[in-house]
Amino acid sequence: MRFSQLVGARTSEVVTADDPVPHDDQVLVEVLACGVCTSDIGPWLTHDPAGPPVRLGHEMVGRVVATGGDATRWRPGDVVTGLGGDGLATHAVMDAQAILPVPPGIDPALAIGEPVADLEEALSRTGIAPGARVAVVGLGFMGLGLVQLARRHAPGLLIGVDPDPARRRRALALGADLAFAPDELPEEYRTGSSRATDARPDIVLEATGVTGGLKTAGSMVRPFGTLCVVGYHHTGDAMMDMDLWYKAVTVVNGFCPDRTRLIAAMRETLDLIAERRFSYAPLVTHRFGLDDVDEAFRLMEEAGPDFVKGVVVF
Template sequence: MQALVFDGPRRIRFDPERADPELRAPTDAIVDVEVAGLCGSALHPYLGREPASGGVVPGHEVVGRIGAVGTEVAERRIGDRVLVPFSTSCGRCARCEVGLTARCDRGALFGFGPPGDPAAALDGGQAHRLRVPWADATLRLVPTWMDDATALLCSDNLPTAWEAVARADPRPGHALVVVGLGAVGLCAVAVARAQAAGPVVAIDPVSDRRERAVALGADLALAPADALEEPLLAGGAPAVVEASGSAAGQRLAFTVTAPGGTCSVIAVQTDERFAFSPAEAYDRNLTVRFGRANVLATLPLVLTALTDGRLHSPAEVCVTHREVALRDGPGAYARFAAREPGLVKIAFRP
């Protein structure tokens, strides 16, 4: 099959003859990939910020059709159209049972493996086919009414944004700030509208992304340098989402959080230290929340909000490149990492 392969920082290779994945456990399924997204999380290993093992197929946002199932897969069937969350979950362990599905005892992230441990790596979806462990618990049917780009966002960025906003504890009538307007931050702007916060203030250095935030309902979109002058943010906002992952973005998120407020850090953390000190957090009575989103636990809330009309799909605005061929993958990663104007999310069509 065709696949992309991560060989190390800034080295993505197109492999036209990668071996097809095979069922390894009776609870596995094989998914024929129709769409595979490129997430900001892939930039951490790509830019060398996070160690990862080479030789792995990247990609953890997938929509496709089940092509094969193991003998113990009971609920999912060959031919089902499914979305694949970015990590697997067994559905039975204590963590899965309390909704911490992204921290399943037996779970793994697609498209990623710790360095030096190829056996622990789980190939991702930027390929023709993908092996999915714990298929019954991990895979979700794509609703028949849903378009491909929205389904792709439901495999990661939309539930992630839903959790990010909920963890920020938005207060009715008060501002909610989103720092960083990649696909996650833009989804957070759309979600903030659905979760009935007050004014939504979106911050990013890239002007094209600020315009997209306004299209998704942000009341105000600011460059980082202008945020501190903004009267609406004088005294700070009680609810802030940090979706940039940069030290400067972290610092800004802290600066604009009001005393007693909550800073919801949804960006993946790759640094030893955070951009504010425990003393500063103490002095502001700050609540800070971190962590990987539990896509499986949160997805039902997103689907309900999409169907009852509270949430308008941000797919038109966020998924800017929808038909990228795998052979163009190496260039696509470089363009995404460079934040090329007009490019937010790439969807590969294997």
């Protein structure tokens, strides 16, 4: 097998080793695609070259090539996705209880189960219902995914917020009714003149991962509404606006530590992909080979107007 490993800040190398051997409760897959995730950019930016190499990649789709003794559900040739690790490699092992079959006929790069399952699981805890006023703050990969997932619940109004005009255009193309830059957000979506005419969203989905975005999201949610923090706040202090307390806002932690819930959400979202009700096609803007992992992270860090999501394909 060949795999990419971090050997220093912003520096990866591809090395060769024997294929891993699956344990009884694992399968060995030939990796077909692995998404490059924001949660991995911290190690990529800061890895100490004096430390041991680090392997990244957990958004996998693979073809089963061998199974452990207890992984009897799976057969060589099955194409699967799920929860895993060390996916920036030609081969990887995955937990047989944490994978699901990829719908037939779907490009592996467009069938990565883990990220969309994270979004759906978070959304499921917001109480979103038809007719609700919904805002998505942050229209990168996660935010644009949330726009698609929220749209299927028939919201009365779906607002996107992002400073990048290219991202706002993408949100409108994916079903948002309105899209604004944070500093151009109409006052009616920040303050309510009266409870009877309050136009602020019932549900605000924060997908920026930065404190400024969290502040914008908190300012938008109406009294007794719901703020769902989906963004990956991996650095700094994410300070909560105490106005949320005075507005009696319900704050939902969008992170889910439970694999059972994530696999259930993944099963639902893979059905949506099979039915063409959710699509990665407008989100996966860049594809890379295994030797180009550092370029994939560099473009993700730059977050230019043409970049939404990078996937390493094999």
